Amino acid sequence: MYGGGNTFEHIKSNGLENEDPEKLAQFEARIERGEKIEPNDWMPQLYRKQLIRMIEQHAHSEIIGALPEGTWITRAPGFKRKLALMAKVQDEVGHAQLLYSAAETLGKSREQMIDDLINGKSKYSNIFNYPAFTWADSCFISWLVDAGAIVNQLANARGSYGPYCRALDRICAEESFHLKYGHHCVIHMATGTEKQREMMQAAINRWWPPMMHFFGPSDKISVHSEILMRWKVKMGSNDDMRNQFLDMYVPKIWELGFTIPDENLRKNEVTGRWEYTEPDWEEFKRVINGDGPCNKERLAVRRTAEERGRWVREALLAPKTEYVAPLA
Amino acid sequence: MESLDPRVNRLNLSTTELTSKAPLDQLGTYEVFSQLKEDKPYFHVGPVHAPNCEMAFLFAKEQFSRRQTCTGLFVVETRNIKVSVFTEGEDTVYNYISNPGELANGNTESFELFHLKKRGKQHEYIGTIEASSAEVALSMVKSEFINDKPVYNIWIIKTSDIESSQDEDKIIWDTLPDKKFRDAIAYKAADKIKEFKERQ
Numbered sequence: 279m280y281g282g283g284n285t286f287e288h289i290k291s292n293g294l295e296n297e298d299p300e301k302l303a304q305f306e307a308r309i310e311r312g313e314k315i316e317p318n319d320w321m322p323q324l325y326r327k328q329l330i331r332m333i334e335q336h337a338h339s340e341i342i343g344a345l346p347e348g349t350w351i352t353r354a355p356g357f358k359r360k361l362a363l364m365a366k367v368q369d370e371v372g373h374a375q376l377l378y379s380a381a382e383t384l385g386k387s388r389e390q391m392i393d394d395l396i397n398g399k400s401k402y403s404n405i406f407n408y409p410a411f412t413w414a415d416s417c418f419i420s421w422l423v424d425a426g427a428i429v430n431q432l433a434n435a436r437g438s439y440g441p442y443c444r445a446l447d448r449i450c451a452e453e454s455f456h457l458k459y460g461h462h463c464v465i466h467m468a469t470g471t472e473k474q475r476e477m478m479q480a481a482i483n484r485w486w487p488p489m490m491h492f493f494g495p496s497d498k499i500s501v502h503s504e505i506l507m508r509w510k511v512k513m514g515s516n517d518d519m520r521n522q523f524l525d526m527y528v529p530k531i532w533e534l535g536f537t538i539p540d541e542n543l544r545k546n547e548v549t550g551r552w553e554y555t556e557p558d559w560e561e562f563k564r565v566i567n568g569d570g571p572c573n574k575e576r577l578a579v580r581r582t583a584e585e586r587g588r589w590v591r592e593a594l595l596a597p598k599t600e601y602v603a604p605l606a
Numbered sequence: 607m608e609s610l611d612p613r614v615n616r617l618n619l620s621t622t623e624l625t626s627k628a629p630l631d632q633l634g635t636y637e638v639f640s641q642l643k644e645d646k647p648y649f650h651v652g653p654v655h656a657p658n659c660e661m662a663f664l665f666a667k668e669q670f671s672r673r674q675t676c677t678g679l680f681v682v683e684t685r686n687i688k689v690s691v692f693t694e695g696e697d698t699v700y701n702y703i704s705n706p707g708e709l710a711n712g713n714t715e716s717f718e719l720f721h722l723k724k725r726g727k728q729h730e731y732i733g734t735i736e737a738s739s740a741e742v743a744l745s746m747v748k749s750e751f752i753n754d755k756p757v758y759n760i761w762i763i764k765t766s767d768i769e770s771s772q773d774e775d776k777i778i779w780d781t782l783p784d785k786k787f788r789d790a791i792a793y794k795a796a797d798k799i800k801e802f803k804e805r806q
C-alpha cells in the first residue's frame with residue numbers, strides 16, 4: 279500500500295458465511311499468534327481478494343511512481359545526483375517486480391495485473407497523478423513521498439501474509455537509502471541560495487495537499503475495515519498513518535526553515551494528535567477517478583512503452599519455460 | 607496532451623483509447639537463491655520471470671545482488687522444485703517421509719536440499735545428496751542432516767536443473783563495494799543542518 283487511499287474494496291457482504299467455520303477459526307488463531315500465512319495455507323476468499331488488490335496496487339504505484347522521478351534523471355544537477363536518482367528509480371521498478379510476484383502467489387497472473395494497469399482497471403497511488411515542475415519537486419518526492427510510503431510499508435511488513443512481508447523487508451531496506459538521499463537533496467536546497475530556498479518552498483506548497491491525501495480518506499468518511507485489521511491486512515487506520523507521518527516529518531520540514539501551507543497545522547499536546555485543515559476529499563475522489571493533471575500522461579507513457587517494446591517481448595517468446603505462480 | 611517533460615513530449619505518446627495489451631508478459635518463473643558470504647549457506651531470495659535460464663540469472667543478479675555483498679547466485683525453474691508437505695508447531699516434515707525401499711540402484715544423480723526452519727522465513731541450503739531419485743534423496747537426508755529442531759518444509763532440486771554462478775564469475779560482484787551511492791550512509795547531512803541552524 280504505497281498510499282492508503284482507496285485501497286480496499288467496499289465490503290458489502292464479507293462472504294464469511296460461506297467459509298468453513300473451523301478453518302476460519304484456525305486461520306484467525308494463527309494470525310492472532312503472530313504467525314505468517316503462506317501461499318499454500320487455507321485462507322478465506324475475502325482475505326485473498328483484498329490482499330491481491332492491495333499488493334497489486336502497491337506494485338503499480340512503484341511502476342507509475344518511477345515516472346515523475348525518472349524524467350528528472352537527465353536534468354538532475356550534476357553527476358552524483360544523476361547516479362543516485364538512477365539507482366533510486368531502478369529500486370522502485372525492482373520493488374514492483376517483488377510485489378507482483380507476491381501477488382502472484384495468491385493466484386492472480388502477472389499478465390492480468392500488467393494488463394489491468396494499462397487498461398485502466400487498477401488503481402495506483404493518487405499522488406503520482408501530479409506533475410513534477412522543477413528539480414525541487416523531484417526532491418520533495420524522493421524525501422517526503424517516500425517517507426509516506428515508508429510509514430505504510432513498515433506497518434505492512436508486520437502484516438500477516440508471508441510473501442508480502444518478505445518482499446517488504448527487502449523494500450524497506452532499500453527505502454532507507456531513498457529517504458536519506460531525498461533528505462540530503464532537500465537540505466542542500468534549504469541551505470543553498472535564496473532562489474533554491476524559494477524553489478523548495480514552492481514545491482512544498484504544491485505537494486502538501488496531495489501529500490495529505492496520500493494516506494487515504496479520513497477515518498470519519500472511509501469505510502471501516504475492522505475485519506481487515508483483525509486479519510492484519512490493514513495495519514493501521516488512514517488517520518493513524520497520516521498522524522505518524524506528520525509526527526515524524528513536520529518537525530524536520532520546519533527545522534529547515536520552511537513553512538507548510540496550512541495555518542491550522544499543529545500538534546495537540548493534550549491528545550498527541552496532529553490537527554489540520556480537512557483535506558479536500560472531493561478533489562481526491564476526482565483525481566483518483568481519472569481527472570487529475572497527469573493521469574492520462576502516466577498511463578499513456580506506460581502504454582507507449584508497452585507498445586513500442588512489444589517487438590522485444592515477441593522476440594523473447596521462447597516457450598521452453600513455463601509460467602507458474604512463484605513458491606514463496 | 608502536453609507534458610512538462612520535453613522527453614515525454616518527444617515520445618509522441620499514443621493517445622488511443624485504453625485497451626488490453628498483447629499477452630506477452632507471462633514469461634517463465636524461476637526461484638533465485640543467493641549466498642552473501644563464502645562461509646554462509648545459500649538461501650531463497652525470491653522469484654524472477656524470464657524467457658530462459660541465462661536471462662533469469664542476469665535478471666536475478668540485478669534484482670537481488672546490486673548492494674552490499676554477494677559470493678554466489680543460482681536460479682532454477684520453479685516447476686523443477688519438488689516441495690514437501692508443510693507442518694506446524696513441533697511437527698517435523700520428516701515424520702511424513704518414509705523409506706522408499708531400494709536405496710541404491712547404480713544410477714545416481716545429485717540433489718540439493720533446502721529446509722524451512724522458521725515459519726515466515728526463507729528456505730535455506732542444507733546439503734547435497736547423491737541418490738537415484740528425489741524421493742530416495744529425501745529419505746537419505748533424514749539420517750544425514752536432521753537434528754531435533756523441526757523442519758516445516760523441504761525443497762529438493764536436481765543439481766543439473768540449476769543455473770549457477772561459477773568461481774570465475776565472482777568478479778561480477780567485485781564492484782559492489784564501490785557502489786556506496788546506493789546506500790543510506792553515503793547521504794550524511796547532520797553537519798549541514800547544524801550549521802544552518804546556527805546561522806539562523
Ligand SMILES: [Fe+2]
Nearest residue numbers: 340369370373
Ligand atoms: Fe519503492
Ligand SMILES: [Fe+2]
Nearest residue numbers: 343370424427
Ligand atoms: Fe518512492
Ligand SMILES: [Fe+2]
Nearest residue numbers: 370424453456
Ligand atoms: Fe522509494
